[in-house]
Amino acid sequence: MKNNFKYIIHNNGDVSAKNPAKAIEMFPLSCGRDARKFHRQIPDYHMTPLVALPNLAHLLGVGGIYVKNEAERLHMNSFKVMGGSYAIYRLVKQILGRENEDLSFDYLTSRECHEALGNIVFCSATDGNHGRGLAWACQKLDHPCKIYVHSETSQARIRAIEHFGAEVTVVSGNYDDAVRQAAEDAKKNGWYVVSDTSWPGYEQIPTWIMQGYNSIMLEAQEQFSGMGIVKPTHVFVQAGVGALAASVVGFYSALFPNDPPLFIVVEPTKAPCVYESIAAGDGKCHSVKGDLDTIMAGLACGDPSPVAFEILRDNADIFLQVPDNVAARGMRILGCPLHGDPLVISGESGAVPLGTLFALCTDEIDPALKEALHLDMDSLIFMINTEGNTDPTEFRRILWDGKNPTPERYRVKE
Numbered sequence: 001m002k003n004n005f006k007y008i009i010h011n012n013g014d015v016s017a018k019n020p021a022k023a024i025e026m027f028p029l030s031c032g033r034d035a036r037k038f039h040r041q042i043p044d045y046h047m048t049p050l051v052a053l054p055n056l057a058h059l060l061g062v063g064g065i066y067v068k069n070e071a072e073r074l075h076m077n078s079f080k081v082m083g084g085s086y087a088i089y090r091l092v093k094q095i096l097g098r099e100n101e102d103l104s105f106d107y108l109t110s111r112e113c114h115e116a117l118g119n120i121v122f123c124s125a126t127d128g129n130h131g132r133g134l135a136w137a138c139q140k141l142d143h144p145c146k147i148y149v150h151s152e153t154s155q156a157r158i159r160a161i162e163h164f165g166a167e168v169t170v171v172s173g174n175y176d177d178a179v180r181q182a183a184e185d186a187k188k189n190g191w192y193v194v195s196d197t198s199w200p201g202y203e204q205i206p207t208w209i210m211q212g213y214n215s216i217m218l219e220a221q222e223q224f225s226g227m228g229i230v231k232p233t234h235v236f237v238q239a240g241v242g243a244l245a246a247s248v249v250g251f252y253s254a255l256f257p258n259d260p261p262l263f264i265v266v267e268p269t270k271a272p273c274v275y276e277s278i279a280a281g282d283g284k285c286h287s288v289k290g291d292l293d294t295i296m297a298g299l300a301c302g303d304p305s306p307v308a309f310e311i312l313r314d315n316a317d318i319f320l321q322v323p324d325n326v327a328a329r330g331m332r333i334l335g336c337p338l339h340g341d342p343l344v345i346s347g348e349s350g351a352v353p354l355g356t357l358f359a360l361c362t363d364e365i366d367p368a369l370k371e372a373l374h375l376d377m378d379s380l381i382f383m384i385n386t387e388g389n390t391d392p393t394e395f396r397r398i399l400w401d402g403k404n405p406t407p408e409r410y411r412v413k414e
């Protein structure tokens with residue numbers, strides 16, 4: 001395999017090999033609409049742009065490339081706040097025994113709601129963006145928030161979480177160790193864990209988080225319909241624990257069960273836990289060990305989320321693992337676009353789908369894979385830029401100083 005890529009052709013668009021039943025149950029349209037109804041009450045909420053890159057699409061020989069730019073989400077520089085805020089909303093309704101009511105954002109952030117909830121504490125592990133989103137939501141509700149990060153988390157990411165008043169604990173080990181420590185401390189202290197990853201017996205809140213992400217696709221579908229597009233033909237989505245990917249794949253599988261887009265799930269070669277779980281072939285989650293040392297900090301996860309994995313296993317088509325230089329090149333392409341295409345500020349985890357598409361179309365990855373994907377002028381490709389420059393120093397190192405360069409043989413030729 002060239003440039004450290006690895007891929008598995010799993011369902012390959014064969015609808016009869018897929019099983020959207022769980023996706024239909026988990027991601028009914030009503031649930032995305034409920035999330036959207038909640039999100040649109042948040043002050044300053046607006047749809048993030050669905051950015052078209054027509055000149056890049058022309059260069060790569062595809063019909064269209066559309067990037068949902070979550071760097072512009074609620075001044076948070078990442079999509080993650082959509083999941084954490086919706087899960088807190090659902091959790092508060094549950095704690096108050098008011099599940100069947102619509103509680104307004106004004107009520108949630110009121111003194112009255114604060115007092116009704118009493119002294120409660122929210123907590124979670126994070127590799128950065130989820131923790132920041134949760135801290136933001138807790139600050140609005142005026143409840144304490146405890147966030148656990150692993151020891152390789154950058155100071156910039158820690159400061160961004162503390163900025164919203166959360167207390168940050170640094171755990172030695174990797175992201176998965178931070179997840180375990182947060183769950184253990186929460187149990188001891190009676191805190192509410194609002195984790196974006198699931199484990200046996202802890203599934204409801206991660207499911208709400210994935211449902212909260214559905215707001216993003218509902219926005220995108222509105223934007224597509226404004227362009228006269230019914231749905232994308234291809235969806236490239238990045239995976240850490242797999243929650244975002246399951247939300248995207250689940251949303252489209254539930255909406256178009258008979259004719260879903262082709263789903264391509266991308267992970268770093270240094271943290272390919274979803275890929276390895278598919279590769280094992282037994283339908284179960286498998287962990288990847290080690291320090292998960294990738295520049296894609298948001299994807300540096302060793303344990304897949306079981307509730308997310310089930311959706312991906314049953315519906316996604318291609319699983320890919322790609323080296324860090326692919327994400328870095330994606331950042332540079334988005335940050336230094338072709339003349340006439342808009343500029344998109346994208347971080348390491350945000351840019352990897354575009355870097356992967358570019359590598360595929362320029363035959364850096366096996367041409368047989370490009371063929372299997374049927375990438376041509378009829379292809380309308382959707383992806384999410386899940387973060388902006390969430391680590392500004394690293395962003396400059398990559399864009400300005402050329403860190404993580406493209407290997408010589410794959411660079412732009414005459």
Ligand SMILES: Cc1ncc(COP(=O)(O)O)c(C=O)c1O
Nearest residue numbers: 129240241242243244298386387
């Ligand atoms: C920027 C960014 N993109 C993508 C992801 C992947 O999300 P998930 O862990 O749900 O797969 C994350 C997770 O933290 C992230 O921060």
